[in-house]
Amino acid sequence: MRKIGEDFIMDKIYNAIEKASFSLEPEVKKLIQDAKIKEENPYGKKTLEVIIENIKIAERKRIPLCQDTGMVVLFFEIGSKTMIEFKNFQSLQDVVDCAVKEAYQKLYLRKSVVSVPDRKNTLDNAPAVVWCESIPGDKIKFSLLIKGFGSENTTQLKMFLPGTEQNEIIEFIVECVKKAGPNPCPPVFIGIGMGGTAEKAVYLSKKALLEVGIKKFSEIAEFEQKIIKKVNETGIGPGGLGGRFTCLDAKVKTFPTHIAGFPVAVSISCWAHRMYQGTI
Amino acid sequence: MKKIKTPLDESTIKKLEAGDFVEITGIIYGARDAAHKEFLRMIEKGEKFPFDLKGQIIYYVGPTPVPPGAIIGSCGPTTSSRMDKFTPPLLQAGLKGMIGKGIRSEKVKEAIVKYGAIYFVTYGGCGAYLSQFVKECEIIAFSELGPEAVYKIRVENFPAIVGIDSKGRDIYSY
Structure with a gap:
């Protein structure tokens, strides 16, 4: 012991x-910086520039x-x-x-x-x-x-039927992001929990947010890439003001579920994805 | 970039179009959920308002506490839609502008057109950046509400974008 x-x-x-x-994890910052370089929409680009400036000021002047x-x-x-x-x-x-x-x-x-x-x-x-x-x-x-609750208020849970196709799940996630629109401060990070019971799915969706920026090579990684692509096709963009980058990353966590059901939960985090992981 | 001063007058508002980048200079009033609830109660009861609403801008903000030597804490916009139900009566009472983030209801949009007002959006989550444009700040009402108190804020070149203009055009209508 x-x-x-x-x-x-x-x-x-x-x-x-x-x-x-007062600061973001390097993986989160890198995703924001890469998006700024690639974003073409003038409003989206300006928003990302301000976000990067905000990160610098927060770190340098120790303002939240x-x-x-x-x-x-x-x-x-x-x-x-x-x-x-x-x-x-x-x-x-x-x-x-x-x-x-x-x-x-x-x-x-x-x-x-x-x-x-x-x-x-x-x-x-x-x-x-x-x-x-x-x-x-x-x-x-x-x-x-x-x-933050701008993004927390956009959390959604849906109890799908066992026969649900992958594209229906993606549609649900895209709808969540669309419904949230500018409120959760895009570009967002999306955590998806699939399986378990209702509360387990929501729990997993939160834990999935902790995996932002981590590269995975699996079947689920392909699914995640599809989600990112579809969400970014909405054109909501940074700040909800238009652009290519509505989400910067999406992560899925799964757990076995019951033969009769398929819970899916979506948790969204704002661009200021404040997380920290440690070991004691 | 259009530079504007508060309080807002009719000609300034009319010149602004959804999507315009603006810089706001002057006094704005910070207030969010709990303060709005109080505002509505005051209007209904005909009580004296903590400030003269005429031509003013309310910024939907609940800043972080002020550390020693600073003017204000982190002070980015909060989600505007939570204030939707309180906004039309405030516009009727003379308020001319709001700063926040996100979509407004149809009723708010109608009230904006009806009373010749304007809705600005600013950069969500960028409270550290936006604090740099604040030159003075004091609590003028409901101090017991802490971050939800009413703040009188003097800003210089505070950056925003016209979200809904006086004709009802909306930057978020994609």
């Missing part, structure tokens, strides 16, 4: 929030990339040979929430989380959405998503 201190986890989460709020500093989502994969030593905290949720509270206060990030149903601001951006899975090994892997 490998013992891991709660403070150590808290520091890692705090640092991840800090990193993701976007004013919607989001709701924090954390995916943990906890090694079965690890043991978290809790002293001051009751649970992993408490550890994460403490890191969130500290980060949002100290880093001047916007506190956007409200209670439900009375919608009172919690004033510290906690709680975070925390997911835990068990994996073999003696490490804890974590993935952070800082999710």
